[in-house]
Amino acid sequence: MTSVDEHRARVRALISDHWHPAPERVLLGAALGRILAADVTTPIDLPPFDNSQMDGYAVRADASSGALRVTGHIAAGDGIAAFEGGAVAIMTGAPLPRGADAVVPIEAVSDAGEFAPVGSEIRLREPVAAGTFVRAHGSDLVAGTVLLASGTRLGPPQLGALAAAGVIEVSVLTRPRVLIVSTGAELAAAGTPLAPGKIYDANSTSLAAAVTEAGAVALAATVDSDDPGHLRFALDSAGPVDLVITSGGVSVGAHEVVRDALEPLGLTFGAVAMQPGGPQGLGVATIAGRPTPVLAFPGNPVSVLVSFELFLRPLLRGPRPVQWAPLAISVDSPPAKHQVRRGRLDADGRVELVGGPSSHLIAAYAGSQALVHLPVGVARAEAGDLVELWRIDD
Structure with missing residues (x-):
């Protein structure tokens, strides 16, 4: 069984070998x-010129106390004027007149916050230092x-x-073009009557959104058949893309359409020591006449998104924000697998798990704030133990 880190390295090598953005x-x-x-x-x-950090009076620091005559008024957008001495009424963002080197806030001069008219006199209580409330040119x-x-x-x-x-x-x-193919004879399109034994296709929608959010161009298709020929036709009809992601049909059952269609073309399939998302496949297939990397994810909707988060999103957008927080309750985990649970932070900053470990609980995933990691070797984490979180609510 392959470890999560080993599979992540294989995915990285596969993508980097075949995608060279221009x-x-x-x-x-x-x-x-x-x-x-x-x-x-x-x-x-x-900034391109010295300007005032606030409404006030532009002055010279060496002559900035006592009585000063108001010699001008400068608003944001005015040109740079010469300083004529005294104090110049100046607005936030306005250019400091040449020769002035400090700004006195309006509140330090007028309790009412009103500017004195040009030609009148103001009184400063104490001198100011050069550079006070000035946004310096090039700072x-x-x-x-x-x-x-x-x-x-x-x-x-x-x-x-x-x-x-x-x-x-x-x-x-350039943004990578990613073809997403959701597979399975059980799939039905949203908006159609749901026949017995059918489920609506969630994966093409969620994966397309995840790929788009990560900065790539998503092209989504559904193959509602377990016939390998139908999948190969969908791939051949897609046109040139930089990456293919499939969902479903990767395990060891009797109707594993992705495995049946792509294993003969060179893709490898196997188990990764993780839960959910254990069955995985990857490799290169010729699509639209050129070698194209393919990632084959499992079919359950939580497995799909967890696989994307662990293996592909870091390559497209970088790692998720990581933090550590204490568990609100104890939890068991299969010690031979890296378990990824879904959770929320309570008012005290503790991790509450949302839903169980099963890979079909997409509504619980939708109500979560973070992926909660229980690594290989952890059979049980007690309430209060610190666990690693990947925030997914950005």
Whole structure:
């Protein structure tokens, strides 16, 4: 029986041997979730000029106490003016006038928070130091330095930083095209009457969502047959893809359509020491005329998602956030297998298990916040024992 770590290494090697993403240029508005293919340097200083951190008065630190005449008024968006002495009313984000080097908050001058008119006089209670409440030119980043490194996933903060630097397009890695094929004669399409012995196909929907959320392009299909020829036809008809994921038909029963169709083509199948998701397959098949990696997951819906989380998601998007927390209750686990349970954190930060260990409990999975790991060698974990969690509620 293969360990989880061994199978994970095999999946990583399979994907890395066959998927070599090329760079492409995209506009910033289409770059959310994409991976940078090259470093991005900032073309300008950030911020591009000294500006006020708050509403107040721009002053010179060496002449910033006692009575000062109000000599001007500067709003955000105004040009950079010369400092004419005294105190200049200045708004948050407005450029500091040349010659001023500090800002006095409006609250330190007026209890009512009102600006004095130009030409009138204000009184400062005490001097301020140079640089007080000033966002210094280039204090975030200097022009020509790396703003974001190659390999960075572009989320809202990263896109905001690029926009602030005036960048309008970036070079990102092409997204892998992933064909998802849910198999089994028992499958029925949502929206159709459910005949006796049939179940609705959950796997094509959940896997497509998981693949999309991880940054790939999902193409989903259902093969509601145990005829290996039907599966091979579905694969041949799909067109070029970077990866195929199948669900179902990988065990040792009499109607294992994925195994029957793909084992003769070179895929290997076997048991991984995990629960759920023990039966697994992987290898390379020729699809649309080119060698294509294939991951064959089990058919039960929780097994499918757990397999995706353990073996593929880390390659597409990186590891899940990990934390450790105490169990709320004791739990048994098969010591020869890595058991993955589903759970939630209670108000005291303890892990409450949601549902049992069975691989069909998709509603319990949907109500969970985390995957709870009970590694090989653990036959029982007691209430209060720390367990490893992967948060899945991001």
